[in-house]
Structure formats: C-alpha cells, structure tokens
Amino acid sequence: xPEIRNMTLNFGPQHPAAHGVLRLVLExxxxxxxxxxxHIGLLHRGTEKLAESKPxxxxxxxxDRLDYVSMMCNEHAYVMAIERLLGVTPPVRAQYIRVxxxxxxxxxxxxxxxxxxxxxxxxMTVFLYCFREREDLMDCYEAVSGTRMxxxxxxxxxxxxxxxxxxxxxxxxxxxxxxxxGRLNEGRQGSMLDFIENFADRFPACVDEYETLLTDNRIWxxxxxxxxxxxxxxxxxxxxxxxxxxGSGVEWDLRKKQPYEVYADLDFDIPVxxxxxxxxxxxxxxxxxxxxxxxxKQCAQWLRQNPGPVILDDHKLTPPTxxxxxxxxxxxxxxxxxxxxxxxxxxxxxxxxxxxxxxEFGIYLVSDGANKPYRLKARAPGFAHLSAMNEMVQGxxxxxxxxxxxxxxxxxxxxxx
Amino acid sequence: MNESKAHALSTLLxxxxxxxxxxxxxxxxxxxxxxxxxxxxxxMLMLRDTAGCQFEQLVDLAGVDYSTFGQxxxxxxxxxxxxxxxxxxxxxxxxxxxxxxRFAVVYHLLSYALNQRLRVKVMLDxxxxxxxxxxxxxPVADWYEREAFDLFGILFQGHPDLRRILTDYxxxxxxxxxxxxxxxxxxxxxxxxxxxxxxxxxxxxxRVLVPRVIRDDxxxxxxxx
Numbered sequence: 341x342p343e344i345r346n347m348t349l350n351f352g353p354q355h356p357a358a359h360g361v362l363r364l365v366l367e368x369x370x371x372x373x374x375x376x377x378x379h380i381g382l383l384h385r386g387t388e389k390l391a392e393s394k395p396x397x398x399x400x401x402x403x404d405r406l407d408y409v410s411m412m413c414n415e416h417a418y419v420m421a422i423e424r425l426l427g428v429t430p431p432v433r434a435q436y437i438r439v440x441x442x443x444x445x446x447x448x449x450x451x452x453x454x455x456x457x458x459x460x461x462x463x464m465t466v467f468l469y470c471f472r473e474r475e476d477l478m479d480c481y482e483a484v485s486g487t488r489m490x491x492x493x494x495x496x497x498x499x500x501x502x503x504x505x506x507x508x509x510x511x512x513x514x515x516x517x518x519x520x521x522g523r524l525n526e527g528r529q530g531s532m533l534d535f536i537e538n539f540a541d542r543f544p545a546c547v548d549e550y551e552t553l554l555t556d557n558r559i560w561x562x563x564x565x566x567x568x569x570x571x572x573x574x575x576x577x578x579x580x581x582x583x584x585x586x587g588s589g590v591e592w593d594l595r596k597k598q599p600y601e602v603y604a605d606l607d608f609d610i611p612v613x614x615x616x617x618x619x620x621x622x623x624x625x626x627x628x629x630x631x632x633x634x635x636x637k638q639c640a641q642w643l644r645q646n647p648g649p650v651i652l653d654d655h656k657l658t659p660p661t662x663x664x665x666x667x668x669x670x671x672x673x674x675x676x677x678x679x680x681x682x683x684x685x686x687x688x689x690x691x692x693x694x695x696x697x698x699x700e701f702g703i704y705l706v707s708d709g710a711n712k713p714y715r716l717k718a719r720a721p722g723f724a725h726l727s728a729m730n731e732m733v734q735g736x737x738x739x740x741x742x743x744x745x746x747x748x749x750x751x752x753x754x755x756x757x
Numbered sequence: 758m759n760e761s762k763a764h765a766l767s768t769l770l771x772x773x774x775x776x777x778x779x780x781x782x783x784x785x786x787x788x789x790x791x792x793x794x795x796x797x798x799x800x801m802l803m804l805r806d807t808a809g810c811q812f813e814q815l816v817d818l819a820g821v822d823y824s825t826f827g828q829x830x831x832x833x834x835x836x837x838x839x840x841x842x843x844x845x846x847x848x849x850x851x852x853x854x855x856x857x858x859r860f861a862v863v864y865h866l867l868s869y870a871l872n873q874r875l876r877v878k879v880m881l882d883x884x885x886x887x888x889x890x891x892x893x894x895x896p897v898a899d900w901y902e903r904e905a906f907d908l909f910g911i912l913f914q915g916h917p918d919l920r921r922i923l924t925d926y927x928x929x930x931x932x933x934x935x936x937x938x939x940x941x942x943x944x945x946x947x948x949x950x951x952x953x954x955x956x957x958x959x960x961x962x963x964r965v966l967v968p969r970v971i972r973d974d975x976x977x978x979x980x981x982x
Contacts, residue, residue, distance in 0.1 A: 597872055681967060684972040690785055691865055693816075706821060708827045710970060710971045717863075
C-alpha cells in the first residue's frame with residue numbers, strides 16, 4: 341500500500357489568473373484544497389513611507405497607483421483626510437464632480453473586474469464587451485486630467501480644473517475609415533457632460549448584454565453558485581466591506597450610511613445578495629453598475645445647471661491661476677511657496693473612508709503640524725478580503741480558487757501598497 | 758459622527774473601560790480612546806460585546822512610530838544673528854530621544870448596528886513593544902498584526918503565526934520605523950556572471966528635496982481663510 345501524502349502546490353506569482361503578483365501556497369488533498377497560504381508583498385513599494393517624505397500634494401499621484409483600476413476613489417479618500425485636518429470644505433460643484441468621477445471609477449473598476457473574472461473562469465467574449473465601454477470612460481479621465489489612468493485630478497479644496505467643453509474626437513487613419521470615425525464621434529459632438537449623459541443612457545443596455553452572456557449561463561452558474569459562501573456574521577468578523585459584504589446580505593454602504601460629499605442628495609439603491617456566494621457577489625456588482633449610471637445622470641444634470649468654482653479660492657492651499665501669477669506679486673509668491681514647500685496642516689489625526697468600488701478604502705492620517713504627513717496608513721479593502729482566502733477556499737477544488745480570487749476583485753497595488 | 762454623539766460615546770467608554778482607560782479625545786468628530794497595553798484584549802472584547810459599543814468589525818490596525826513627532830528640519834520660528842536657519846540634507850533634528858511610548862498601535866473599529874466609529878490607541882514602550890493579539894476577537898487582525906510586526910517590529914502576544922508579510926523573504930529590519938532610511942540598506946540587481954539576482958549595499962544617496970517644516974499658519978479647523 342503506497343503512502344498517500346498531501347501535495348503542496350505553488351500557484352503564482354506569474355499565473356495569469358493570480359490577478360497580478362499573488363503567490364499562493366496550496367496544500368492539496370488530491371484536487372481538494374486543505375489550506376491556502378497567500379504570500380503577498382511582491383508589489384510592496386512603501387507608498388506610506390514615501391508619503392512621509394513629501395509635501396501633502398505630491399502624494400496624490402501615489403494614491404492613484406494604489407488600486408490602479410479605481411484611481412480617483414483612492415485620491416478621494418486622501419484629499420478628504422487632508423481637508424478634514426485643515427477644516428475646509430470644497431465648493432459644491434467640486435463635490436458633484438468628485439461624485440461623478442467616483443461613479444465613473446466604480447464602473448471602470450467593475451468592468452475590469454467583470455471582464456477579468458469572466459476570462460478567469462472561461463468566458464472570453466465578456467472581456468471584449470467590457471473593454472469597449474471602459475474605453476469611453478477612460479476618455480473622460482483623459483479629457484479632464486490629461487491621462488487615462490493616473491489622473492491626480494482631486495486636490496485638497498476641490499478638483500484641479502473644471503470640466504472641458506468638448507470631448508476629444510477620433511481621427512481617420514490607415515486603420516480607421518471616415519465612416520467608422522464618424523460613428524465613434526457621434527456621442528462626442530457636445531460637451532463632456534453631454535457625453536457622460538449619453539453614456540449613462542446607453543450603458544444599461546450594455547449591462548444587459550453582459551448579463552445575457554452570463555447571468556443565466558449554465559457554465560457561469562456552475563462555476564460561481566455555492567462557491568466561496570460567507571455568512572453575514574463571518575463576513576463582518578473577517579473585515580469584509582463593499583460588494584463582498586453586501587453579497588452576504590449585509591445592507592451597508594458608506595455612501596448611504598455615512599454619506600460624504602453630496603451622496604445624501606442623490607437617489608440610488610444598494611443591492612444586497614442572499615446566499616453570500618460568488619454568484620451573488622457577481623449580481624451585486626452588476627447592479628451597482630446600473631446604479632452608478634443613475635448617479636452619473638443625476639450628477640451630469642446638476643452640473644449642467646450649476647456653473648461655479650471647482651476649487652477653493654484660498655491661495656494658501658490652492659495655486660493661483662497662471663494669469664494671476666504673471667501680473668501679481670502676491671500670487672507669484674503663493675505659487676512659489678505652494679509648489680516648493682507646500683502647506684502646513686494642523687496637528688491631529690483623522691480617518692477618512694470612502695465607499696471604494698472594492699469596499700471601504702480609508703486613509704488614516706497623522707499630522708504633527710508639518711508640511712508632510714507624519715504617518716499615513718491606507719486601509720485597503722482587498723487586504724482584508726485576501727486574508728480570508730484560506731477560509732473561503734478550504735474544501736473547494738483547485739479550479740474554484742480562481743473563481744474566489746476573481747470574486748474578491750484583488751488588485752495588488754492596494755494590497756501590497 | 759456628530760459632536761454630541763461622539764461625546765456621549767467617549768463618556769460611556771471612560772466609565773465602562775475601568776482599569777484599562779487612560780484618556781480620551783474628541784477631535785473633528787472622531788473619538789480616540791487610549792487604553793493600557795496590558796488590558797487590550799479585555800478592553801477589545803468589551804468593546805465588541807457590550808451594548809452601546811457593539812463594534813463588530815476591526816476596520817484597520819496601524820502601527821505608528823512617534824519618535825520624531827513634532828521635529829522639523831528647518832526652524833522657522835526664531836531668527837538668529839545670521840538670519841533664519843537653513844534646511845540641510847541630514848536634517849537638524851535632535852537624536853530621537855528614547856521615550857517610554859515610542860510606538861503606538863491604532864485600531865479603527867466600526868459598529869454596523871449603531872453606525873459609529875472608534876479609534877483605540879495603545880502606546881508601547883520602545884524596548885519591549887509588545888501587546889496582546891486580538892486575533893481571537895476579530896480574525897481579520899491576523900494579517901494586520903503581521904503587517905505591524907513586519908513594518909514596525911511590534912510584537913503581538915498570542916498571535917498564531919507572526920511572520921513577515923509585506924517585505925521580501927529574508928528582509929532585515931523594520932522599514933517603517935523612523936530611524937530606517939527611506940532608501941533602505943540593500944538593493945538587488947541581476948549579476949550576469951553569477952547568473953542570479955544578488956543583493957548589494959544601496960548605491961543611491963538620500964536627498965531631501967523639500968525640508969520638513971512646521972509652521973503655525975494660524976489655521977484652525979473650521980476657520981475660513
């Protein structure tokens with residue numbers, strides 16, 4: 341009789357389904373997982389330590405690089421923490437712009453998640469569909485900030501600049517005929533708000549398309565229903581937040597429960613799951629995309645009717661315009677001081693949290709009154725979710741590990757920091 | 758959280774915590790309560806299970822190194838005969854004076870039932886930064902405590918598996934301590950002769966681009982400028 345031993349399997353860090361650089365050491369009994377030990381930190385860049393060596397504003401760009409598929413939401417938590425320490429409130433228009441971009445970011449994140457999750461468990465087409473819509477939203481990022489991903493658009497006191505009056509157009513080229521460019525430019529004739537409203541109108545039909553591919557798909561259900569079940573009590577103890585928590589049936593959303601910016605004035609619903617399995621979490625995220633489209637439309641309508649300043653006019657905190665700088669000595673001094681030394685933030689400590697697409701993203705900021713943070717800690721939702729990996733995959737098959745990694749929506753930028 | 762609710766919570770806690778209680782602060786609508794390091798586990802269990810607290814979730818756990826708190830590179834308050842002081846590369850800070858409470862562990866708790874947040878702080882001694890683990894109370898603390906151990910060298914008594922988590926395999930030191938240089942001690946490169954990745958002392962020099970200054974701008978929270 342040969343001796344039967346458990347096999348230890350190394351999964352990643354170069355595995356395409358590991359969503360980046362996750363290394364999992366799996367102890368297997370045949371094809372069943374007995375224990376999973378995630379090794380993280382392969383993308384650790386010391387963001388929090390770096391932030392301690394720079395003036396406050398220079399770290400906004402680092403926040404984009406934490407969770408690099410929901411860039412502006414990370415910035416949001418960081419600038420909110422600074423604003424709370426300073427005791428300033430951005431203008432209402434800036435708050436609406438922030439909410440609108442938070443929701444654009446949520447859709448961006450969920451589209452990336454849906455595409456990648458589908459790809460991991462065998463659905464190729466949905467990835468291509470998702471990236472089609474992602475492209476439009478990336479263009480919004482680009483139109484407003486000049487970059488498609490790492491925007492550095494939010495600033496303490498508001499947002500860097502107002503929304504542009506026109507959208508960038510597609511040009512004809514060797515690979516794009518005039519007819520095709522014309523079709524792509526159809527929604528881009530008006531201002532950016534027109535484009536976003538147009539997007540919000542057509543997006544629910546796109547979500548219907550994804551759902552046609554997946555929701556009643558036999559293979560999709562076989563791969564996700566009853567996989568990685570988490571009870572509501574356990575989800576709370578394991579530190580789950582966001583869709584992971586709502587998938588287990590806990591009705592909790594910071595946008596509703598502890599509203600920040602103008603979420604209290606907007607109309608949207610929180611979807612919750614019933615069984616707490618991968619399929620429910622999928623349904624929750626899909627519904628969140630529909631709700632985000634509703635929010636986008638409301639924000640676009642408000643912003644169209646209410647022009648105004650988008651950043652505080654306090655030159656101790658926000659830079660003067662180029663024009664002012666050229667003719668006014670005071671403004672030149674303010675500009676110089678702000679971009680060399682930065683501004684000092686009163687001593688104290690705050691924890692600012694936003695409902696990030698992945699869960700609760702919080703920034704714990706300690707200031708000793710200097711122009712640099714004394715200590716910055718980013719509370720990444722993915723970190724808590726991934727730490728429950730062992731519990732979620734125990735007793736499942738190897739192929740289900742991929743489904744569970746997918747459902748957690750892990751991004752290593754924020755987990756490793 | 759609004760101010761009155763915050764004050765009510767801090768009053769309730771100062772009564773319930775008993776021996777563990779050290780002090781409390783309500784600042785910017787957030788309640789911070791400091792407890793004695795010896796009583797952390799009892800206090801946390803109380804915070805989770807007592808009516809009026811019901812903190813079901815540990816949202817975050819962070820280590821803090823307070824050794825250079827309030828020290829600037831550049832003194833801006835008083836002028837000398839040669840004018841104001843100038844910032845220098847090394848920094849003009851004094852040697853970090855060893856204090857009885859160099860490290861802190863900061864817990865952020867959230868109550869879903871009562872929709873309230875709380876920050877619990879534990880100050881730890883420099884020579885023996887050790888505190889009881891809360892893994893048995895909130896399982897999520899497992900990785901958070903490993904992270905605080907890795908980055909600050911804070912020890913959690915009773916943690917089942919206190920390994921490094923974020924730094925490299927075989928890493929030496931605790932990088933988020935204030936006396937650990939930003940550029941680190943070692944770097945890696947691929948050695949073509951040995952045909953493997955090797956460690957060597959860092960080749961970059963520290964540069965302070967923006968000196969750390971502390972200015973009192975007269976900014977008080979909530980004031981309009």
